Amino acid sequence: MLRYTVKRLGSLLASLVVASLVIFACIEVVPGDPASFMLGINAQPDTVAALREELGLNRAPHERYIAWVSGLVTGDFGTSYTYRSPVSEIVVERLAISLPLAIYALSLTILVAFPVGILAATRRGSLTDISVMATTQLGVAIPNFWFALLMVLVFAVNLRWFSAGGFPGWDEGFLAAVKALTLPAIALALPQASILARVMRSSLLDTLSEDYIRTARAKGLTARQALRRHALRNALIPVLTIIGLQFSFLLAGAIIIENVFFLPGLGRLVFQAISQRDLIVVESVVMLLVFAVIIVNFLVDLAYAWVDPRLRSRT
């Protein structure tokens, strides 16, 4: 296990280095240079020169790369050009919305997908199974931002149960904040829950046909007991991997969904930074999100190898 962990840690570091190089290079190849890109075509030459100085663009690229990365490591993400405040402060502020939203959506995904997937697998071929498969097929195909719009139309415009968007802040009370995150979380969770329910179903169907389940039944366990004691635990392995992967989809999906509901989270920050051409924010926040995804994938890999010892020797 130790050897496997060290090996995976090595490739984790390599991924992070390459990712940072790619993101840095993307910003480098901006038409013109970052300073004139940020200020637009009507900027005065001396303003551009001042910003070049501020951004350190007069230094060599490798010096700037090292400065950027060492800043990231020490928690100094630079200063936002439009907000005029440290990027790390803005990020922490925005995370207070995006992180609870992601956890909320992931919890909904699991709470819906598990029972639904198990139900469909245990009643394979029944009307329940067929309707689950049909509904999840729709859930996968529906664009989640459109689903979000429809929910706004029904629950905010017509029924007036929820507000159409915005976030009151955590100071306004826990319930009010959770209420504001409910529609966005459902919109984010729908496609993921559909995928996860399908994976849960097919994984459970696979394990239910294994010999050890027949043995368990033969020694007198009821179908329910065999399911709970033997099948579920084994079926969970592929399901856990998918949950890990879904984290990255939730992050990316949040960029779109936060825009539908005007939630001031990380996704909206990236998007606003793009339209304001605030490259410092874009560069650092994108790197942060990629970092989060790579770390989660790493943890999933480790958990997977811990559960299934065969994987350790394979790599």
Place this chain on the structure above:
Amino acid sequence: MTEEGLFRAALRSRNLVVGNLLAAAFAIGALLSFFWTPYDVTELAIATRLQAPSGVHWFGTDHFGRDILSMIMVGAQTSIAVAIVAVGIGMGIGVPLGLAAAARRGSLLDETIMRGNDLVFAFPSLLIAIMITTVFGPSALNAIIAIGIFNIPVFARLTRGAALPLWTRDYILSARVSGKGPVRISVEHILPNVTNLLIVQGTIQFSLGILAEAALSYVGLGVQPPTPSWGRMLADSQTLIAIAPHMAMFPGFAILLTVLGLNLAGDGLRDLLDPRIRNAQP
């Protein structure tokens, strides 16, 4: 299975028939729009703006008085074109990479290709698509490139995985004995045997491409106005949803039905082309 038998089995597969019909409906709409649409989508008619669906405008009109049915037909062109080219990029680069990795299994080349794939996989795709369009400006071309890049590892992995077991087969050995090199073997013997898998995956990536294009143009990073696109139409509908809900309905259903059609067709094709799955999942 004979060709005729395969065709009969295809007709019996409900998924395949329904999926293909749905996908074909949109493809025909897109093709038709090159020659004819009920109304001109570039023509603004403020007098007849925000009209609900009626006999004159089947799907109603938008905030500029443009006919929504016509815009959906032209929007289908955009969606389909972006998704096709993106899948083409993924296949065109990913398949050769996968074939090469399989042919040189365990070599430095294999290792480099697969680690590179892992890296692209680790990036949240939409985020990088946004990054690319930020730097190079929002346009259909950049949306295609952004979506296409993330199709490369999908096809490379799939091809490598399917090709590896083939390399141990006897007919590959006899091809090697007869003096064929790895490139020729890959093209003449391996590729034809992985084509089925590639077609099925291609259908799935195609539907994901349509969703991705819609999402990108929804946030304004895809095709630029005045070219109609489904995602853009949904973005326009957002502020008017209380007074003109039809503006949000039709483009949304267009995306949903196209993606659903492609997914069903993909499922049906997989069942049809892979008898093992057909028997395992009744």
